[in-house]
Amino acid sequence: MSLAGTAASVSGAFDSIPIIDIGHASTPGERAALARQIRDACMNVGFFYISNHGIPQETIDEVLSAVKVYFSLPFETKMKLYHKAVGNFKGYEPLLGSNADPANRGDLHEGFAIGWEELVPKENDEKRVNDGAMAGANVWPLEPAGFWEACLNYYHAAVGVGKVLFCLFTIALDLPETYFDDKTRNSAAIMRTVHYPPQTGPEGDGIVGVGAHTDFKCFTILWQEPDIQALQLLNSEKQWIKAPPIPGMLVINIGDQLARWTNDVFRSTVHRAINRSGVRRYSIPLFFGTDYHVQIKPMPSCVSPERPPKYKPVTAGDYVHQRLQEVYH
Ligand SMILES: O=C(O)CCC(=O)C(=O)O
Numbered sequence: 001m002s003l004a005g006t007a008a009s010v011s012g013a014f015d016s017i018p019i020i021d022i023g024h025a026s027t028p029g030e031r032a033a034l035a036r037q038i039r040d041a042c043m044n045v046g047f048f049y050i051s052n053h054g055i056p057q058e059t060i061d062e063v064l065s066a067v068k069v070y071f072s073l074p075f076e077t078k079m080k081l082y083h084k085a086v087g088n089f090k091g092y093e094p095l096l097g098s099n100a101d102p103a104n105r106g107d108l109h110e111g112f113a114i115g116w117e118e119l120v121p122k123e124n125d126e127k128r129v130n131d132g133a134m135a136g137a138n139v140w141p142l143e144p145a146g147f148w149e150a151c152l153n154y155y156h157a158a159v160g161v162g163k164v165l166f167c168l169f170t171i172a173l174d175l176p177e178t179y180f181d182d183k184t185r186n187s188a189a190i191m192r193t194v195h196y197p198p199q200t201g202p203e204g205d206g207i208v209g210v211g212a213h214t215d216f217k218c219f220t221i222l223w224q225e226p227d228i229q230a231l232q233l234l235n236s237e238k239q240w241i242k243a244p245p246i247p248g249m250l251v252i253n254i255g256d257q258l259a260r261w262t263n264d265v266f267r268s269t270v271h272r273a274i275n276r277s278g279v280r281r282y283s284i285p286l287f288f289g290t291d292y293h294v295q296i297k298p299m300p301s302c303v304s305p306e307r308p309p310k311y312k313p314v315t316a317g318d319y320v321h322q323r324l325q326e327v328y329h
Pocket residue numbers: 194210215222224230231271272273283284285
């Protein structure tokens with residue numbers, strides 16, 4: 001059956017989240033089976049865990065310790081790089097500075113956002129030329145020393161995982177493996193390091209760590225701090241399903257860009273984070289999209305007479321820019 005046909009019979013009433021071992025993603029004989037698992041996960045849940053992702057524990061430990069020091073700095077120090085002053089959705093986002101769910105009053109987290117940057121600057125870096133509405137360089141705090149390096153090391157490692165995933169997604173979507181190559185040359189990936197203070201207010205006060213939302217790039221690679229439950233996913237029965245951190249694994253979820261590319265064959269699942277653990281929680285999402293100048297339009301394999309295109313074509317950069325403006329309004 002075609003992808004569009006199969007999608008019609010999928011319910012989305014999941015109660016658990018699949019775990020997929022991507023350790024053998026570069027072995028050609030393994031890829032087809034792996035892509036099938038990914039297709040099932042993306043059609044039914046929109047979320048999955050990956051094990052054997054290859055990001056060294058040291059890289060994770062270093063970014064986590066830098067991030068903990070950074071967020072413990074005085075408010076005024078952090079506000080020197082306030083993202084609205086920086087102007088391109090990069091830099092520091094204070095507590096309650098965003099609101100992912102318009103029904104809520106604000107998100108109880110602070111964050112620091114970066115985009116692509118070479119670890120060693122290149123003389124002639126053409127990268128920014130095509131970024132349109134999303135153009136602009138990273139900014140970096142003066143302290144802690146090495147913050148930028150720890151962040152960029154993790155960023156590049158996660159982008160590497162993202163490239164592997166893009167390839168697996170194309171196989172899962174019956175497309176040539178190279179389909180996204182010319183659409184992901186610039187690695188249009190935004191990484192946020194995020195601090196969620198413990199939430200102590202009454203239930204239903206309209207303030208949670210991050211309110212119910214869908215992500216708006218192609219997919220998200222999320223590292224969450226071990227031992228703290230916060231992330232929850234909404235299934236089609238309107239039940240919130242917990243997505244606890246699993247040691248050594250990352251969470252992957254489909255975002256709205258890939259839902260648009262796939263005419264909703266891949267599910268962009270609503271999720272939120274509530275930190276009632278009593279302790280601070282840190283997480284690091286990396287949102288990976290197609291290059292900002294690329295037009296997002298439904299793939300032929302995901303359109304049929306019974307499943308006509310649901311979305312008008314849109315340029316990735318304009319789309320992301322508009323969605324970010326809504327969240328940080
Ligand atoms: O921190 C988390 O667990 C989720 C974060 C999230 O959903 C986001 O930043 O889009």
